[in-house]
C-alpha cells in the first residue's frame with residue numbers, strides 16, 4: 310500500500326473499540342504523526358490494551374476507520390495482517406522470548422518469519438539492534454541468564470529489526486524496578502529521537518512527569534487527548 314512521507318502513522322476516526330460485543334471506548338479520534346511520542350493512560354480496565362490491540366488488528370475494528378502504517382484496518386484481510394505487523398514493533402509487559410533458544414536464535418526466528426534470507430545481512434542487523442539496546446555481547450546467552458530488564462531490552466531489539474514506523478508498547482516497564490524502568494524508558498526515548506513514533510501504555514506517572522509528552526487518556530468510555538484538552542493524570546493509576 311502506498312504511504313506518503315507526511316501521512317500520520319496512525320489515524321483513527323469515529324472508532325468504537327470493542328471486546329466481544331461490549332463497547333470499551335466510543336467515538337475515538339486521534340492521529341499520531343511520524344516521530345511523535347505519545348503516552349496512553351487510564352485506570353485498569355479502561356481500555357488501553359483493547360485500543361492497542363485494535364491498532365495492530367488483534368481485535369477487529371467494527372465501527373469507524375483506522376489507518377495504521379498505511380493499512381486500512383476495517384475489513385483487513387487476514388493475509389495482510391503480517392504485513393501490517395511488520396511495519397510496527399509490538400512490546401508487552403511480559404517478555405515473550407523463547408526460553409529454549411539463545412538471544413540470537415530468538416532474533417533470527419523473527420527475521421526468518423519476516424522474510425530475511427541472507428545470513429550475513431541478518432547477522433549485521435541482529436548485532437546492530439542488540440547494540441542499540443546496550444546488549445552487544447549477549448548474542449549467545451539464554452534468556453534465563455538475563456535479568457528482567459535485560460530480557461525486556463532483547464524484546465525491544467527484536468521489535469526494532471524491521472525498522473518499524475511505530476512502536477506500540479503495552480506497559481513495557483510494568484514489572485520492573487524503578488531504576489531498571491528508567492533505563493528501559495531511556496531506550497524508548499533514544500529510539501524516538503532517531504525518528505520512530507512511540508505509543509506507550511503506562512501506569513507510571515513518575516516516568517511521564519520526568520519525560521513529558523502528549524498523553525491520551527481512557528476515561529469513562531472516552532479517549533481524551535492532551536493535545537486538545539486539559540485533564541488530570543492523577544486519577545488514572
Ligand SMILES: Nc1ncnc2c1ncn2[C@@H]1O[C@H](COP(=O)(O)OP(=O)(O)OP(=O)(O)O)[C@@H](O)[C@H]1O
Nearest residue numbers: 328329333351352353354355356357358359360527
Ligand atoms: N479477552 C477479553 N475478553 C473480554 N473482555 C475483555 C478481554 N480483555 C479485556 N476485557 C475487558 O475489556 C475492558 C478493557 O480492558 P483492557 O484490558 O483494554 O483495559 P486496560 O486499560 O488495558 O487495563 P490494564 O491497565 O489493567 O491493563 C475491561 O472491562 C476488561 O474486563
